[in-house]
Amino acid sequence: MAEVVEYGELFIGGELVAPAGRDVIEVVSPHTEEVIGRVPHASREDVDRAVAVARKAFDEGPWPRMTLAERLAVAERIKDGIAARADEIARVISSENGSPYSWSILAQAYGPMMIWDAAIATARDFSFEEHRSGVLGPILVRREPVGVVAAVVPWNVPQFVAAAKLAPALIAGCPVILKPSPETPLDSYILAEIVREAGLPEGVLSILPADREVSEYLVDHQGVDKVSFTGSVAAGKRIMEVASRNLTRVTLELGGKSAAILLPDADIPAAVASLMGSAYMNNGQACVAQTRILAPRARHDEIAEQLVAAVDALVVGDPLAEATQLGPLVTRRQQQRNLDYIRIGQEEGAKVLTGGGVPAAQPKGWYVEPTLLGGVDNRMRVAREEIFGPVVCLIPYEDEADALRIANDSDYGLSGSVWCGDVEHGIEVGRQIRTGTFSVNTFSLDFKGPFGGYKQSGIGREFGPEGLDSYLEAKTIHLPQGYSAVAPAAADGAAQGGEG
Numbered sequence: 001m002a003e004v005v006e007y008g009e010l011f012i013g014g015e016l017v018a019p020a021g022r023d024v025i026e027v028v029s030p031h032t033e034e035v036i037g038r039v040p041h042a043s044r045e046d047v048d049r050a051v052a053v054a055r056k057a058f059d060e061g062p063w064p065r066m067t068l069a070e071r072l073a074v075a076e077r078i079k080d081g082i083a084a085r086a087d088e089i090a091r092v093i094s095s096e097n098g099s100p101y102s103w104s105i106l107a108q109a110y111g112p113m114m115i116w117d118a119a120i121a122t123a124r125d126f127s128f129e130e131h132r133s134g135v136l137g138p139i140l141v142r143r144e145p146v147g148v149v150a151a152v153v154p155w156n157v158p159q160f161v162a163a164a165k166l167a168p169a170l171i172a173g174c175p176v177i178l179k180p181s182p183e184t185p186l187d188s189y190i191l192a193e194i195v196r197e198a199g200l201p202e203g204v205l206s207i208l209p210a211d212r213e214v215s216e217y218l219v220d221h222q223g224v225d226k227v228s229f230t231g232s233v234a235a236g237k238r239i240m241e242v243a244s245r246n247l248t249r250v251t252l253e254l255g256g257k258s259a260a261i262l263l264p265d266a267d268i269p270a271a272v273a274s275l276m277g278s279a280y281m282n283n284g285q286a287c288v289a290q291t292r293i294l295a296p297r298a299r300h301d302e303i304a305e306q307l308v309a310a311v312d313a314l315v316v317g318d319p320l321a322e323a324t325q326l327g328p329l330v331t332r333r334q335q336q337r338n339l340d341y342i343r344i345g346q347e348e349g350a351k352v353l354t355g356g357g358v359p360a361a362q363p364k365g366w367y368v369e370p371t372l373l374g375g376v377d378n379r380m381r382v383a384r385e386e387i388f389g390p391v392v393c394l395i396p397y398e399d400e401a402d403a404l405r406i407a408n409d410s411d412y413g414l415s416g417s418v419w420c421g422d423v424e425h426g427i428e429v430g431r432q433i434r435t436g437t438f439s440v441n442t443f444s445l446d447f448k449g450p451f452g453g454y455k456q457s458g459i460g461r462e463f464g465p466e467g468l469d470s471y472l473e474a475k476t477i478h479l480p481q482g483y484s485a486v487a488p489a490a491a492d493g494a495a496q497g498g499e500g
Contacts, residue, residue: 003036004035004036004037004038005027005036005037005038005186006037006038006039007037007038007039007040007186007189008040009040010040010042010046010206010207010208010209011188011189011192011205011206011207012046012049012050012053012206012208013049013050013053013054013057013202013203013204013205013206014195014196014200014201014202014203014204014205015202016192017049019040019041019042019043019046020043020045020046020049021040021041021043021045021046023040023041023043024038024039024040024041025038025039025040025041025182025185025209026038027039027096027183027184027185027186028331029095029096029365030097030098030319030327030328030329030330030331030365030366031095031098031318031319031320031327031328031364031365032364032365033332033364033365033366036095036096036186037096037185037186039185039186039189039209040209041182041209041210041211041214042179042208042209042210042214043210043214044214044217046208047177047208047210047214047217047218047221048221050177050206050208051148051177051218051221051223051224052223053175053202053203053206054148054175054176054177054203054204054206054223055148055175055223056203057175057201057202057203057204058145058147058148058174058175061175061201061202061203061204062201063170063173063175063200063201063203063204064145064173064174065173066173068123068124068128068171071170071171071173072120072123072124072171074170074198074199074200075116075119075120075167075170075171076120077197077198077199078116078194078195078198078200079113079116079117079120081193081194081195081197081198082109082112082113082116082159082163082191082194083110083113085109085190085194086105086109086110086113087105087109088190089108089109089112089159089187089190090104090105090108090109091104091320092186092187092190093108093158093159093184093187094108094319094320094327095186095319095320096155096158096183096184096186096187097155097156097158097183097184097285097330098283098319098327098328098329098330098365098366099156099157099282099283099285099319099327100282100283100319100324100325100326100327101319101320101321101322101324102322102323102324102325103281103282103325104319107157107160107281107282108157108158108159108160108187109159111157111159111160111163112159112160112162112163113163114447115160115163115164115167115447115463116163116167117447118447118448118463118464119167119168119171119447119463119467119468120167120171121448122168122448122464122465122467122468123168123171123468125465126143126465126468127143128142128143128472129141129142129143131485134478136478137478137479137480137481137483138479138480138481138483138485139476139477139478139479140476140477140479140485141474141475141476141477142474142475142476142477143469143472143473143474143475144173144472144473144475145172145173145174145471145472145473146172146174146225146226146249146471146472146473147174147224147225147226148174148175148176148177148223148224148225148226149165149169149174149175149176149177149224149225149226149227149228149471150176150177150179150218150219150221150224150226150227150228151165151166151169151176151177151178151179151227151228151229152179152215152218152219152227152228152229152230152231152239153165153178153179153180153181153230154181154230154231155181155183155184155330156282156285156286156287156330156388157282157286158180158181158184158187158188159187159191161230161253162178162180162188162191164230164451164462164463164467165178165228165230165462166178166205168462168467168468168470168471169228169471170200170204170205171468172468172471172472174225174226174471175203175204175205176204176205176206177205177206177207177208177218177224178191178205178206178207178208179207179208179209179210179214179215179218180207180208180209181209182209182210182211183330183331184330185209188207188209189207191207192205192207212235216238216239216242219239219242219243219248220242220243220245220246222246224246224248225248225249226248226249226250226251226470226471227239227243227248227249227250227251228250228251228462228470229250229251229252229253230252230253230254230287231254232254232255232386233254233255233386233456233457236252236254236458239252240252240459249470250459250460251452251458251459251460251461251462251470252458252459252460253287253414253451253452253453253457253458253460253462254287254414254453254456254457254458255287255386255388255412255414255456255457256287256288256289256291256386256412256413256414256415256453256457257291257292257383257384257385257386257410257411257412258288258289258290258291258292258412258414258415258416258417258435259290259292259293259294259406259407259410259416259417259433260275260278260279260290260292260293260294260416260417260418260419261294261403261404261407261416261417261418261419261429262293262294262295262296262299262303262419263296263400263403263418263419263420263421263425263426263429264296264298264299265420265421265422266419266420266421267419267421267441268299268302268303268306268419269306270419270441271419271441272303272306272307272310273310274419274442274443275290275293275307275310276310276311276314276325277443278290278417278443279291279293279392280311280314280325280326280370280390280392283326283327283328283329283389283390284338284370284387284388284389284390284391284392285329285330285334285388285389287386287414287415287457288414288415288437288445289415290392290415290416290417290443291386291387291391291392291393292376292378292383292392292393292395292406292407292410293307293392293393293394293395294395294396294397294403294406294407295394295395295396295397296396296397296399296403297396297397297398300394300396303394304353304372304374304394307353307372307394308353308354308372311354311355311370311371311372311392312354314326314370316359316361316362316367316369316370317361317362326370326390327367328362328365328366328367329366329367329368329389330366331366332366334366334388334389335358335366335367335368335389337387337388337389338368338371338387338388338389338390338391339357339358339368341381341382341385341387341389341391342355342356342357342368342371342373342382342391344381344382345373345376345380345381345382345391345393348377348380348381348382349375349377349380350373350374350375350376350380350382350393351373351374351375352371352372352373352374353372353373353374353394354369354370354371354372355368355369355370355371355372355390355391356369356371357369368389368390368391369390370390371390371391371392372392372394373391373392373393373394374394375394376393376394376395377395378395378406378409380393383395384410384411386412400429404429404432404433407433408432408433408434410455411455411456412453412454412455412456412457413434413435413436413453413454413455413456413457414435414436414437414452414453414454414457414458415435415436415437415438415439416430416433416435416437416438416439417438417439417440417442417443418430418433418438418439418440418441419441420440420441423440423441426440426441427440434454434455435453435454435457436450436451436452436453436454436457436458436461437449437451445463446463447463447464448463448464449463449464450462450463450464450466450467451463451464451467
């Protein structure tokens with residue numbers, strides 16, 4: 001029997017306080033199917049309290065009125081706190097959602113640390129104020145914090161996504177209400193301890209684990225100025241609909257069905273080795289996963305054979321074992337969803353090249369074998385819908401024009417890659433793919449570059465100056481003719497993102 005971690009309070013405005021209600025969220029291990037934790041389920045009353053303290057912090061508190069240097073000092077301490085507890089963070093998240101520790105330590109712990117580091121560097125180079133020569137006279141353009149932010153994060157990479165939202169929002173001067181998924185609330189308590197020790201002022205951060213109903217109440221709250229959401233397309237559309245009632249600003253990072261294009265001159269062994277990480281990362285539960293592999297028909301069988309061998313070599317098992325490369329899916333519901341899609345693919349005419357069921361060695365836990373479907377046509381549901389699990393489609397193409405057509409023939413546009421002998425040609429391929437991020441002979445996300453989606457993969461961008469700018473409002477101040485800007489040193493507080 002696993003030890004059960006229990007928290008009885010909610011983190012509201014920087015303090016652990018008693019919840020308004022008695023509802024509890026039980027966290028279940030996807031590996032053992034046993035309860036491993038319990039936390040309070042935030043209620044509407046808790047949302048009201050969190051919004052009230054956030055509004056006070058924004059309207060009257062010191063955080064948005066500090067200089068940029070003062071806010072960055074706190075951000076540095078948060079980053080250092082994450083680094084100091086990286087192993088603990090990774091192990092807790094692996095226990096909650098089944099993410100293999102070998103991947104979790106990188107993406108769930110070191111990833112957030114790097115996101116904070118990149119956001120700090122971006123802010124130092126960001127222009128919060130600039131003088132321009134306008135058509136009618138001199139103008140001053142300011143960027144000021146947007147206000148109270150509701151950040152709704154998913155269960156697959158909870159601290160990664162939390163950092164992607166918290167780092168730019170807090171650095172911009174915005175108080176934040178973080179809403180973790182009910183599947184993975186335990187790691188958020190570690191974050192609460194870290195930000196408290198870092199000296200974040202009163203009211204600036206609240207963390208409210210809750211279900212969809214309470215999330216919708218938060219999104220609809222008139223005291224919220226911006227919503228940043230990562231999750232499914234269906235949930236993103238609902239959030240956009242609800243937020244529109246108050247004209248609340250939104251950033252939506254949604255689903256993907258990304259294509260990895262293997263051109264005829266590609267180094268196939270290198271591509272296959274990399275695709276094991278980018279297609280099956282986090283048990284396939286990643287919005288950027290390369291889940292459509294496009295192969296030239298003339299080399300299809302050769303590529304299929306190498307892919308099958310690589311997939312069969314993946315180590316499946318206990319997510320906390322350091323050798324594990326593929327763990328269980330987060331819930332029984334998610335396991336059944338994947339098995340249903342494998343069945344649907346076969347009914348549509350696809351062939352299971354390997355995998356396709358529940359691992360015999362894992363009778364307990366919500367496991368699905370790493371699966372490769374061959375003979376897939378891009379019109380099939382398995383090629384068009386996000387499965388969110390270890391199920392990858394191998395799709396043949398006739399020539400490069402056909403490959404580009406198939407890659408772009410999707411409702412999504414979040415990520416993608418091309419594998420080729422000529423990098424310059426790969427860049428040209430990338431220019432033709434309608435997707436927010438793209439990689440040539442690699443797979444990567446860079447925290448200084450904008451990340452987000454085309455089409456139904458979302459609205460807005462995270463990371464880099466574009467991500468920071470999404471938590472700012474632009475203001476133009478018109479100045480009298482003949483006005484000359486003061487020296488930069490004299491305007492340091494405002495020009496460097498001081499008072500909001």
